[in-house]
Amino acid sequence: MNSGTSDFLNASRWIAAFFVVLGHVYHISIANYYQVAHPNLFLRGVNFLGEFGYMAVIVFFVISGFLVGGRIIINFKKKSFSVTDYFVHRFSRIYTVLIPALIIGLILDCLGIVFFNTSGIYNHPEYFYTNPFGNDITKHLGFITFVGNVLQLQTIVVSSLGSNGPLWSLANEWWYYVLFGCCMIAYRSGRLLTRIIVGSLVVAMLAALPLKISLWFVMWGIGVAIAVLDRYWRGWPFLVGAAILVTCLVAVRWISARLWDIEMAPQFAMDLAVALSYSTALVCAKNLKQPLKFGSLHGRLASFSYTVYLVHFPAVVFLAVFMREVLGIGFLRPPGVAAVIYAAGLLAILYGYAWIFAALTEAHTNVIRSRLSKAIPVLIDWTRFLSPQKFFERTYP
Numbered sequence: 001m002n003s004g005t006s007d008f009l010n011a012s013r014w015i016a017a018f019f020v021v022l023g024h025v026y027h028i029s030i031a032n033y034y035q036v037a038h039p040n041l042f043l044r045g046v047n048f049l050g051e052f053g054y055m056a057v058i059v060f061f062v063i064s065g066f067l068v069g070g071r072i073i074i075n076f077k078k079k080s081f082s083v084t085d086y087f088v089h090r091f092s093r094i095y096t097v098l099i100p101a102l103i104i105g106l107i108l109d110c111l112g113i114v115f116f117n118t119s120g121i122y123n124h125p126e127y128f129y130t131n132p133f134g135n136d137i138t139k140h141l142g143f144i145t146f147v148g149n150v151l152q153l154q155t156i157v158v159s160s161l162g163s164n165g166p167l168w169s170l171a172n173e174w175w176y177y178v179l180f181g182c183c184m185i186a187y188r189s190g191r192l193l194t195r196i197i198v199g200s201l202v203v204a205m206l207a208a209l210p211l212k213i214s215l216w217f218v219m220w221g222i223g224v225a226i227a228v229l230d231r232y233w234r235g236w237p238f239l240v241g242a243a244i245l246v247t248c249l250v251a252v253r254w255i256s257a258r259l260w261d262i263e264m265a266p267q268f269a270m271d272l273a274v275a276l277s278y279s280t281a282l283v284c285a286k287n288l289k290q291p292l293k294f295g296s297l298h299g300r301l302a303s304f305s306y307t308v309y310l311v312h313f314p315a316v317v318f319l320a321v322f323m324r325e326v327l328g329i330g331f332l333r334p335p336g337v338a339a340v341i342y343a344a345g346l347l348a349i350l351y352g353y354a355w356i357f358a359a360l361t362e363a364h365t366n367v368i369r370s371r372l373s374k375a376i377p378v379l380i381d382w383t384r385f386l387s388p389q390k391f392f393e394r395t396y397p
Contacts, residue, residue: 004238004288005230007295008281012063014301016056017308020166021350023053024313028320028331029343036335043335048253055249057169058274060309061216062223064173066282069180069220070227081184084376090177092369097307097361098170102149102161104357105314106141109162113138116321121331125163125317137163156210163317166309172213176220179205215268219275226279233283241284248277304358311357312350319346 001009026046033039033047068090072081113122122137140159148158149167152174160167179202186198206214235241252270256262262270292298323329333339 002286003291003295005282005285007288007292007298008238008285009063009067010295010298010302011292012059012278012282013305014298014308016059016063017305019049019056020053020309021312021316021347023050024166024316025343025346025350026050028316029333029346030339031332031334040335046335048257051253051257052249055252055271055274058219058271059278060169061172061176061219062226062275062278062282064176065220065223065225066227066279067223068177069224070230072180072184073224073228074231076184076188081188083181083185085373086181086184087177088369088372088376090174090181092365092372093306094170094174094177096365096368097310097358099150100357100361101164101307101310102146105164105311106146106162108314108318109137109141112318112321116318116325119321119324121317121321122163156213163314164310166313170310172216172220175205175209175213176217179217180220180224211264215264216271219271222275222279226283230283230286235284235287236280238281238284238288241281245277245281248273304355304362307358307362308351308354311354315350315353316346319349 027050030043030046033043036043039047072086109122117123125135125137141162145158145161148154149161152171154160154171155168156171182198182202182205186195186202189195189198206217252274256270259266320331324331329342331342333342
């Protein structure tokens with residue numbers, strides 16, 4: 001990967017995460033745009049930017065497909081495909097942060113409900129937060145919900161744990177890993193029976209998963225395809241690709257603002273446009289004539305963007321209720337200087353919190369991955385050693 005593509009990916013990762021966080025901070029810190037009779041230019045601008053968070057998740061899907069699936073396909077002839085290595089890498093990447101994030105998020109929600117819920121935000125957060133399983137967060141903190149989130153069944157069987165609604169996209173991501181892994185197993189296998197069994201499993205999973213997960217696998221697949229295309233298509237100048245991306249994002253934002261209840265087909269079409277336009281810019285990024293400015297900063301901010309995404313929402317809700325009940329600083333403030341300072345303060349605290357969290361978790365992903373890579377073959381050997389057949393062979397040689 002050349003420096004232009006690498007810099008663009010790093011910038012994309014942290015900027016996409018920032019827009020997700022910005023949207024959630026906006027919805028809890030500044031008065032609802034649609035309830036203000038005459039919104040000023042500032043509120044219009046903040047509302048416009050704050051709604052890019054969902055599109056940022058689509059960008060994450062494309063990046064994931066590009067980096068995970070695309071690299072595996074490109075290197076397949078050199079390295080073949082190791083099922084164990086693939087799932088060790090995916091498991092360590094997801095769960096090194098996920099397990100601590102679920103535990104800390106649960107603690108924050110419980111503390112907020114017990115000590116700072118006089119405003120009732122944990123029972124009626126619908127004005128800043130939407131949960132497809134219901135808006136009463138206090139009903140989504142049980143053991144079954146926790147286990148369901150560990151198993152990546154949020155939005156499939158259980159709700160996201162507590163207030164952490166952004167976990168919906170992590171379920172998508174995990175099942176895309178599983179689907180792609182199964183596709184690679186079927187592809188690399190030389191046995192027809194294995195291909196039939198694994199192919200049937202893929203079809204069964206696609207049918208069993210919610211349509212919003214199965215169909216959006218296309219977005220992830222676009223990232224895989226663009227990684228392959230990147231080797232054969234020179235692309236246009238980067239400014240052309242960037243202009244296509246910005247134009248598409250603004251157009252989709254403008255259209256979505258005028259559709260109150262977007263059905264699945266129009267939503268899929270808009271998300272597909274976002275995925276394709278970002279992919280175009282990604283291919284063109286290799287034509288950057290010089291590295292992006294502040295390249296090292298992009299890298300550092302991208303290094304904990306996954307943690308930012310995973311831990312920010314329970315923290316921002318807890319911070320908002322704490323500041324209201326203890327410091328007397330109310331949320332959903334009228335647009336103005338005070339609201340900007342309040343939102344900026346929330347953002348600064350959230351990023352500091354996420355950076356510390358990442359230093360304790362995400363930064364150790366490679367260590368955990370290495371240990372799992374060493375432990376799993378040993379575990380497999382012990383499983384074989386303890387099998388009834390091996391026991392019989394050792395007892396009656």
